């Protein structure tokens with residue numbers, strides 16, 4: 001039997017207004033006058049009040065990151081080149097300020113600054129050789145748990161696969177609930193449901209253990225306060241739910257919804273959050289109570305999901321998605337247990353996709 005030796009984020013700051021601490025965090029990294037920091041910031045914040053609060057010094061580099069498409073190995077390689085062209089010296093810190101996409105970009109760039117050869121080479125598990133540049137994650141939308149995880153998910157030449165390693169884990173995160181205020185409702189819902197679904201998949205999975213259950217149950221309770229009770233402190237709660245949901249799956253695994261959603265993402269380009277919601281809505285046989293509650297949440301927030309996306313697609317397109325979903329062995333292992341391979345048939349997956 002092997003046990004996971006789970007690397008966690010060593011330093012975290014939590015609380016309303018805590019973004020202001022970033023300056024002190026960076027001061028500890030800046031040893032010489034010429035030491036510079038790289039800020040990778042979601043371009044949704046361009047021209048907004050948050051921009052003027054970034055503790056940018058004259059020698060620093062700020063790059064606006066566009067996340068219309070989810071992060072790709074090409075984008076990471078070009079950002080890394082941009083940073084390398086900026087100075088002969090190594091950066092002393094890389095900051096990711098934005099959603100799951102932007103903070104994954106920051107993780108990946110901090111790794112590629114010290115690991116040569118392009119990011120596609122490192123898609124997989126524990127392929128990274130050298131420690132990353134000091135890197136800091138600051139979410140401005142909550143749900144993915146990317147602030148807590150040891151992966152940076154990238155769309156590569158062959159597949160969507162993360163840079164999974166202990167070096168990927170942030171050195172520091174700052175969780176300031178004020179930063180997620182004002183996220184548009186649909187996006188707030190899709191990204192938050194990523195967390196809700198992490199909890200359901202983890203808690204219903206065969207890999208469940210007390211470690212992930214402890215985090216998963218609390219994260220699920222917080223999601224209910226946010227999405228069903230409209231709690232006045234919902235931003236504070238969702239930010240903690242995201243972190244704890246991430247901790248829960250790190251010591252177990254996601255499940256059927258993520259497997260189906262990866263197919264939708266890779267073949268049809270659906271982003272992670274919305275793809276999960278679309279997939280979850282057809283998984284009542286897998287997660288009956290979770291799906292029923294999810295539909296109550298959808299209704300409460302007047303969110304309507306796209307329908308009949310796959311009904312009339314050519315067979316080859318469905319086959320491609322089935323192939324991606326089927327390749328997610330560990331996820332299906334978590335769903336069905338040891339004999340998962342017998343249960344995950346093309347027929348079962350095709351039926352599910354056709355209902356989407």
Ligand SMILES: NC(=O)c1ccc[n+]([C@@H]2O[C@H](COP(=O)([O-])OP(=O)(O)OC[C@H]3O[C@@H](n4cnc5c(N)ncnc54)[C@H](O)[C@@H]3O)[C@@H](O)[C@H]2O)c1
Pocket residue numbers: 042043044067070071098099100101102104140141142143144145146147149150151152153179180181182183184187190191194271272273
């Ligand atoms: N590393 C991990 O462990 C992990 C886990 C799950 C998902 N992911 C990845 O995370 C990505 C999805 O992340 P996400 O759902 O957070 O979405 P995202 O980062 O793609 O952002 C979604 C949208 O919200 C906008 N946005 C962000 N902050 C905002 C704010 N404060 N106000 C208004 N708009 C704001 C963005 O500009 C974007 O348009 C995917 O690429 C997925 O693969 C990673």
Ligand SMILES: [Fe+2]
Pocket residue numbers: 144194198258272
């Ligand atoms: Fe997810």
